[in-house]
Each structure stands twice: as C-alpha cells, then as structure tokens.
Amino acid sequence: MHFGPHLLLAALEGLVTSAVLALTALGLSLVFGVMRVVNVAHGEFFMLGAVLAWAITTAIGGHPALGFLAALVIAPLIVGTIALIAEQLVLRRLNYNPEATIVATIGMLYIIQQLALTFYGPEARPVEPPFSYRILLPWFGYSGYKLSVIAASALLLIATWLVLTRTKIGLIMRATQYDSETAQAFGIPVDRVYGGVFALGAMLAAVAAVLIVPISQAHYLMGQDPLLLSFIVVIIGGLGSLRGTVVAAVLIGLSDGIISMFFSPTLAKIIATLLVAMVLVFRPQGLFGTVSR
Amino acid sequence: MSEASPAKAYALHLGVIALLFLLSFLLPDYYHGLLARIMVLAVFAMGYNILFGYVGLLSLGHAMFFGAGLYGAGLAVIQLGWSVPAAMLSGIACGAVLALVIALLALRTTGVAFMIVTMMFAQVFYLLVLYFAAWTGGDQGMVVPQPARVLTFGATALDLTNPTVRYMTALALFSLMLLITLAIVRSRYGRVLVAIRENEERTKMLGYDTFSNKLAAVVVSGTICAASGAAYALLFGYVGSSFASVQYSILPLLWVLLGGAATTLGPLIGTLFMYYVIDITSGYTSAYLLIVGIALILLVLFFPKGILGSIRQRWLGWLP
Numbered sequence: 001m002h003f004g005p006h007l008l009l010a011a012l013e014g015l016v017t018s019a020v021l022a023l024t025a026l027g028l029s030l031v032f033g034v035m036r037v038v039n040v041a042h043g044e045f046f047m048l049g050a051v052l053a054w055a056i057t058t059a060i061g062g063h064p065a066l067g068f069l070a071a072l073v074i075a076p077l078i079v080g081t082i083a084l085i086a087e088q089l090v091l092r093r094l095n096y097n098p099e100a101t102i103v104a105t106i107g108m109l110y111i112i113q114q115l116a117l118t119f120y121g122p123e124a125r126p127v128e129p130p131f132s133y134r135i136l137l138p139w140f141g142y143s144g145y146k147l148s149v150i151a152a153s154a155l156l157l158i159a160t161w162l163v164l165t166r167t168k169i170g171l172i173m174r175a176t177q178y179d180s181e182t183a184q185a186f187g188i189p190v191d192r193v194y195g196g197v198f199a200l201g202a203m204l205a206a207v208a209a210v211l212i213v214p215i216s217q218a219h220y221l222m223g224q225d226p227l228l229l230s231f232i233v234v235i236i237g238g239l240g241s242l243r244g245t246v247v248a249a250v251l252i253g254l255s256d257g258i259i260s261m262f263f264s265p266t267l268a269k270i271i272a273t274l275l276v277a278m279v280l281v282f283r284p285q286g287l288f289g290t291v292s293r
Numbered sequence: 294m295s296e297a298s299p300a301k302a303y304a305l306h307l308g309v310i311a312l313l314f315l316l317s318f319l320l321p322d323y324y325h326g327l328l329a330r331i332m333v334l335a336v337f338a339m340g341y342n343i344l345f346g347y348v349g350l351l352s353l354g355h356a357m358f359f360g361a362g363l364y365g366a367g368l369a370v371i372q373l374g375w376s377v378p379a380a381m382l383s384g385i386a387c388g389a390v391l392a393l394v395i396a397l398l399a400l401r402t403t404g405v406a407f408m409i410v411t412m413m414f415a416q417v418f419y420l421l422v423l424y425f426a427a428w429t430g431g432d433q434g435m436v437v438p439q440p441a442r443v444l445t446f447g448a449t450a451l452d453l454t455n456p457t458v459r460y461m462t463a464l465a466l467f468s469l470m471l472l473i474t475l476a477i478v479r480s481r482y483g484r485v486l487v488a489i490r491e492n493e494e495r496t497k498m499l500g501y502d503t504f505s506n507k508l509a510a511v512v513v514s515g516t517i518c519a520a521s522g523a524a525y526a527l528l529f530g531y532v533g534s535s536f537a538s539v540q541y542s543i544l545p546l547l548w549v550l551l552g553g554a555a556t557t558l559g560p561l562i563g564t565l566f567m568y569y570v571i572d573i574t575s576g577y578t579s580a581y582l583l584i585v586g587i588a589l590i591l592l593v594l595f596f597p598k599g600i601l602g603s604i605r606q607r608w609l610g611w612l613p
Contacts, residue, residue, distance in 0.1 A: 038405050090590055098404060099408075102351070102408060103589055104589065106543055106589055107586040108586065109586065110583065110585050114582040114583035115583065118580055228416065231409060266420055270421060273417050274413075277414055277417070278398075280406055280413070281398050281402060284402060
C-alpha cells in the first residue's frame with residue numbers, strides 16, 4: 001500500500017478512536033464540570049458497559065443486531081443505576097471534597113475491576129457486530145460498522161449538546177455548574193442534579209463501550225486506557241468545556257491513530273502523556289478552556 | 294503535639310525499634326521474611342506521609358520515586374556491576390534528582406491538577422521502563438543475582454540474601470528513616486510544613502517562602518521513597534515494572550490513610566495492618582484488590598484520620 005492510502009486508513013482508525021473517546025471524555029468532563037469531582041472510576045464504568053454488552057448479547061442470542069440494540073439500551077441503564085447508587089452511598093456523604101472523592105473513586109475502581117474479574121473472568125470475549133457490511137474503497141475495504149460508530153457518536157454528541165444548551169434540564173445543570181449555592185437558593189435540587197450528572201457521565205462511558213466492543217473485545221482491564229486518554233482529552237480541551245472536549249478528542253484520536261501506525265504505540269503514549277502533563281503545568285485552563293473562577 | 298513531651302516521643306519510637314529488633318528472634322520464618330518486607334515498604338509510606346500528611350499535598354505518582362530508587366540501584370548492580378553501597382547511593386540520588394525535577398514542574402499546579410500531573414509523570418516513568426525493555430527487562434523485570442548482593446567491609450562479608458542479615462538491614466534503614474522523620478516533624482521546618490497544610494495564604498503572609506518549603510518537602514519525600522525502592526531491589530533481588538505502576542502510587546496512600554496521616558508511626562501501622570489483612574483474607578479469596586478498594590472507601594467515609602490519628606485525637610494528644 002502507498003503512503004496516501006496508508007495515511008487514510010490510519011486517519012479512519014483514528015476517527016473511530018476519537019468518536020469513542022469523545023463520548024467517554026464528555027462523561028468525565030460533565031462530572032468534573034458540574035460536580036468538581038475527578039472520577040477515577042470512570043474507566044471502570046466504560047469496562048462495565050462492554051462486559052454487560054457481552055452478557056446481554058450472549059443471553060439474548062438470535063440475530064446479532066437484536067442483541068446489540070438491546071445492549072445499547074440496557075447496559076447504559078444498568079451502569080447509570082450503579083453510578084447513581086455509588087454517588088448516593090459514598091460521594092454525597094463526603095460532601096464532594098476533592099481529595100476524599102478521589103480516594104473513594106480509586107476504591108470504586110478496584111472494587112468494580114475485581115468484581116468483573118471474579119464474575120466475568122480474565123478472558124477477552126468478542127461481541128458480534130450488528131451488521132458486517134464492508135465498504136469497498138479503491139485501495140482497501142473498510143468495515144461499515146466502524147463508520148457507523150463514528151456517525152452514532154456524532155449523533156449522541158449533538159444530542160447531548162442540544163440537551164445542555166436548549167432544554168430546561170440543561171439550564172439547571174449549567175446553573176449548578178456556574179454557582180451551586182445560588183442555584184440551590186433558587187430552588188434547584190442540587191443534590192439530585194449531582195446524582196443525575198454522575199449517572200449521566202457513567203452512561204456516556206457505557207454507551208461508548210457498547211459501541212466499541214464489536215471492534216475490540218470486552219476485557220476486565222479495558223478501562224485503563226480510556227481513563228487516561230479521557231483525562232488527556234478533558235485537560236487539553238479545558239475542564240468542563242464541551243466544545244473543547246470534542247475538538248481535543250478528535251485531535252488526540254487522530255494523532256494516536258497516525259502516530260501508532262508509524263511509530264511504537266508505547267512511544268506515542270509517552271509523548272502524549274508528557275505533552276499533556278506540560279499543558280497542565282503551563283496552561284492549566286487547557287488549550288481551549290477559559291480561566292476558571 | 295504538645296511541647297513537653299520530647300522524651301516521651303523519643304522513648305516510644307526507640308521502644309518500637311527495640312520491639313522490632315526482639316521480634317527478629319521470636320518470629321517464625323514466614324513472618325520474619327514478611328516483616329522485613331513490611332519495614333522496607335513502611336519506609337516508602339513514611340516518605341509519602343511527609344508530603345501527604347504534613348504538607349497536605351496528595352500525589353498520585355509516588356511509584357515513580359520508589360521506581361527511581363528500585364531501578365537506580367538495580368540497574369547499577371546488574372548492568373554496571375556496582376557494589377551494594379554504591380548502588381544504594383545511586384538509587385537514592387536518582388530519586389532525589391527526579392523528585393527535584395518533578396517538584397519544579399508539578400508545584401506550579403495546585404489541588405486536583407497536582408494529583409493528575411503527578412499521576413501522568415508517574416505514567417510516563419512507567420511507560421519509559423516498558424519502552425527501554427532492553428535494559429530494564431520490561432514487564433518481566435530482572436532478578437539481582439545473589440553474588441551481587443553481598444556487602445563487604447574489609448574482611449567481613451554480609452550476604453543480604455541471608456534472612457537475619459536482610460531483616461537487620463531492613464530494620465536499620467527503617468529506624469534511620471523513622472528517626473529522621475521524627476526529627477523533621479519536630480523541627481521548625483516541620484512546623485512550617487504543617488502551617489502550609491492548614492493555611493497556605495496565611496503562612497505566605499507571615500513571611501515564609503511556601504514554594505521553596507514545598508519544594509524541599511517533595512525532594513525529602515521522594516528521596517525517602519527512593520531509599521525504600523533501592524533497599525527493596527538490593528534486599529529482595531527483584532526489579533520489576535509493576536513497582537512503578539499506578540497501583541504502587543495508590544498503596545502508600547492507602548497505608549498512610551489507614552495508619553493515620555501526619556503521624557510518624559502511622560505508616561508502619563498501616564502497612565503492617567494492610568499486609569496482615571491481605572494475608573489472612575488470601576486464605577479465603579484471591580480478590581485482594583477488592584479489599585483494598587473497600588478499605589479505601591470505608592476509611593475516607595468513617596475514619597479519615599486513620600488508626601493512630603484517631604488514637605491521638607481520643608487519648609494520646611502527645612503522639613508526634
């Protein structure tokens with residue numbers, strides 16, 4: 001294959017990564033933006049989504065599309081419920097103190113990971129894609145499912161953006177983000193908003209995982225890379241900024257896809273992590289974010 | 294921390310050291326080896342405690358300092374053929390230099406950003422270890438061969454693989470670091486650190502340079518952790534990348550939280566307690582990470598002060 005088609009393939013693969021990453025990172029960004037909570041267990045909600053997708057498709061059987069659609073609806077709901085319970089039982093009692101919540105979410109990370117290992121096992125298991133149509137390009141065939149992942153993710157991102165900017169729920173969330181005390185004084189049930197946002201963040205991660213699981217298999221350790229990449233995206237994009245998050249996800253996904261096709265993936269990760277740490281040190285508001293109050 | 298009790302405090306610490314010395318002759322083989330390991334790891338926790346407990350800076354990347362000591366000593370012995378004392382110094386020096394560089398960068402941030410930045414630098418360190426697998430052995434790690442782990446003083450040779458020698462070396466390192474920590478905590482400098490933790494703005498207003506004090510604290514903390522890592526490589530003979538992974542940044546946090554942050558003996562109690570809990574429960578389940586997770590959540594929810602912290606608050610106000 002020549003350099004051009006090779007680059008195109010790398011870019012397509014990068015876009016698939018970007019699509020999933022944008023959804024996952026958006027969840028992390030919402031939780032941080034509204035609640036000021038750094039959710040270290042976010043990657044585990046992602047993993048839980050993938051593992052549940054495998055369990056649901058296996059239980060339903062029949063045509064792969066049927067099980068996949070069921071998983072796309074049920075898995076995020078289960079993950080959201082788990083997140084809601086965790087928020088009520090632990091984070092709320094800690095009064096969202098930043099350090100205590102980090103330690104507590106680290107605890108959740110270990111608990112979820114270990115339970116997945118115990119009940120799901122150490123194997124990586126595949127989920128069949130809902131359809132296996134291949135789009136033939138002049139140089140190579142490309143999986144139609146991968147392209148549909150990009151489309152689905154774009155739709156979900158637009159939907160989230162519409163909810164945040166055009167609906168009353170979005171207004172309430174933004175009011176809580178801007179100043180939770182004043183919001184409370186105006187009768188906004190801040191506690192319930194926090195619970196809802198935490199669940200929504202987890203659900204976004206779970207949806208992303210269900211979308212990606214037919215491409216990469218479900219495994220109990222699969223939450224680690226998305227967690228780190230989401231952190232990177234959220235930091236580069238500016239904490240709590242939706243537009244920045246999406247732009248950064250595309251940037252990181254594409255460069256990750258292209259760099260790891262031509263160089264060693266470990267080296268790509270080292271460079272990316274180091275660059276992001278430097279961004280955080282020298283430009284803490286992110287590349288696109290505004291200065292926080 | 295009342296003023297009237299330096300004698301009491303020193304007596305308690307010397308008592309603990311004497312007790313550990315006596316235990317060397319009383320414990321059965323298995324626990325003897327385990328306790329030696331715990332003492333070395335408690336030094337790691339003590340280093341972490343300086344920064345987390347006294348300055349109030351929560352780092353999620355201390356595995357890189359432990360790792361710097363571990364690889365600084367391990368590579369010196371294996372690849373360069375250095376002697377044990379030279380390797381130990383090389384490990385400590387690596388940790389100190391790394392801590393200085395990291396501190397200069399990471400201390401520009403505060404709060405949540407500090408935690409994430411330290412975590413990312415530690416991740417870079419971990420990935421570098423994997424990337425240079427040709428020298429570091431990657432995730433397989435390396436074994437320090439037995440002949441390289443002999444300490445020679447003129448005619449006498451001390452074999453660090455011998456259980457008694459190993460225990461006593463671990464105890465010597467632990468005692469030294471415990472007394473250093475105690476001295477730091479009781480000094481003027483230690484009080485400035487606590488003042489920074491309680492109210493950094495006010496400390497600054499009183500004329501203290503908080504940045505250089507924090508810088509020194511990160512370097513001291515990182516150096517102590519590196520000493521622990523270097524000792525681990527030389528005493529237990531295994532140098533592996535898992536010691537530089539995120540998990541080894543979380544464990545010292547857990548040990549310190551459990552034993553009691555900002556108490557000099559808390560790190561030892563926390564490490565000891567956690568090891569025995571895992572040891573006992575491993576008879577029933579292999580899921581020890583589950584216990585770590587539950588312990589973390591229960592601690593922040595119900596015992597944010599840890600074991601010794603609670604005891605100090607209830608009964609023994611003079612505990613350092």
